[in-house]
Amino acid sequence: QRWHKYEFFIEGADGSQFWKADPRAARMENSSGSSIVHDPGAYGWSSNGFQTPPLNEMVIYEMHIGTFTRQGGVGTWRAALEKLDYLAGLGVNMLQVMPVAEFPGDLSWGYNPSQPMAPESAYGTPEDMKAFVDGAHARGMGVVVDIVMNHWGPNDLPMWCVDGNCLGNGGVYFYSDHRARTPWGHTRPDYGRKEVRDYIKDTAMMWLHEYRADGLRWDGTKWMRTVDGDGTGDIPDGWSLLQWVNNLADAQPWKIMIAEDFGGGNWMTKSTGAGGAGFDSQWDGSFVHPIREAVTKSNDAWRSMTAVRDAIAHSFNGQATQRIVYSESHDEVANGKSRLPEEIWPGNAASWAAKKRSTLAAAITFTSPGIPMIFQGQEFLEDGWFSAEEPLDWWKAHAHHGITQLYRDLAHLRRNWHDNTRGLRGDHVNVFHVNDTEKVVGYHRWAQGGPGDDVVIVANFSGRWFSDYRVGMPRGGRWYVRFNSDYNGYSPDFGNTTTVDTEANGGGQDGMGQSASFQLGPYSAVIFSQ
Secondary structure (H helix, E strand, C coil): CCCCEECEEEECCCCCEEEECCCCCCCECCCCCCEECCCCCCCCCCCCCCCCCCHHHCCEEEECHHHHCECCCCECHHHHHCCHHHHHHHCCCEEEECCCEECCCCCCCCCCCCEEEEECHHHCCHHHHHHHHHHHHHCCCEEEEEECCCCCCCCCCCCCCCCCCCCCCCCCCECCCHHHCECCECCCECCCCHHHHHHHHHHHHHHHHCCCCCEEEECCCHHHHECCCCCCCECHHHHHHHHHHHHHHCCCCCCEEEECCCCCCHHHHCCHHHCCCCCCEEECHHHHHHHHHHHHCCCHHHCCHHHHHHHHHCCECCEHHHEEECCCCCCCCCCCCCCHHHHHCCCCCCCHHHHHHHHHHHHHHHHCCCEEEEECCHHHCCCCCCCCCCCCCCHHHHHCHHHHHHHHHHHHHHCCCCCCCHHHHCCEEEEEEEECCCCEEEEEEECCCCCCCCEEEEEECCCCCEEEEEEEECCCEEEEEEEECCCCCCCCCCCCCCCCCEEECCCCECCECEEEEEEECCCCEEEEEC
16 A cells, blocks of 8 residues: 555575565655555646757756755755745756765755665655656756666665675676776676666656656766766666766657766767767766956956856757856865855855855856856855755845845846847857956857857956946947846945946957947946847
8 A cells, every 4th residue: 555664575595585675666664664655646636738949949946955944953955945946046047956866864965865766765755756746847947866876875775785696796787897987886786687677767767757857967987988077987778878868858858858977078968869969968077166366366467357258158969059058066065165255255155255256157158159057055155065964054135135136137147038148148159359368258148149149258257347338349339238237236345336237339359340438347247239
């Protein structure tokens, strides 16, 4: 019956007898407890017919259910559901949840799954998770689930030595040779076994179909396709498995499949027909690291505008949507690193410099080619570093509500809410102005081109205020200021530099047909369009 607890009684070939939880359990008491009979059709969906926004209109919000908002010891789906109106109002339209499969204990990032097919019991029931997805869909937001298939556990794994015979490591479903080793334990599944391939495929399809997830983010795919994660020691079965599951996911082509690879380059997002892995997009380390470095250096002279240019212009296979761009993620704000404002000024994340330079990085993120992503709390200057033990400090959302408005404005411009920044959704970019002396870059974004489409972004990576800064413009006429990160409505200590609408009538410059001048605040970005 539904909700009954059960386990398997195993008798090994050697005569040993023991109990095991069901590796395919869809619900668990906890990671070391019994499996629970689950009815996949018990939840009554209300938001039928939802489809994800097009890739070029996505704005992703990465979140961790256990810390996003807490009512007691750990965050839950129901508690997070109460914040969905806030998230929709922020302007994001895709929620990427860090791994939510059952893991040991109640507090974890989730990258140590013991039961990949069962939602984490501390977060609530499977129906609670579906209610969260349902509520997100009702508000126009999709949900991407982060999954971990490069290793499992290493603890509380019912599939480990499943029949009592460990075969030198974890038994029939795990590699027992040099391929077993990963940085998180010797628990890499054997991608050549049909049972393992079916299990991973079925897990992915479960999230996409039963839970109506709108995409999957695959953690550490380079540890599935190579032994050591640096591109050597290929695991062909891991590569073909990724291709197979991505081909199956294409039956719902509006859902997004994302790789975290940092090494596969263009091949991760090439089609499987062309020999690629078939992902729709991938996290781009070529963006986040140069941008973070450009705003965390303590001396303006050390900021490289050439590196910023290359970060903005990078692409996979010439398509903007094949990369995810960000200045904060769970990896970038932990593991010895901190939140970006904290990195800029340790112990003083609410300082003028930390606010100015972290929001400058955000402006570059939202205006560069790619799918922009922010990490929970980034929009209200969360400080310190990310930890599964520390919930978000929602007081900061009130204390820094102006910064939240800045992020909201950037999200709306990125999504072309006002129908005058269509170019931010396009594939094209020309970083036409690179001034490494004054630390200023200017770039042009467009889809088809023309008024309402062409967008020009000018970013000042120095603490200097410019009274009359000139850059090239794609055409003459009036260019309107759509965004100025120095606006003191975002923070009372911002300079409120009067960067106003400007006329492009100064003749050609920077390889452009016209040019215009304007005031430019310190550590500020300005967005122009016609």
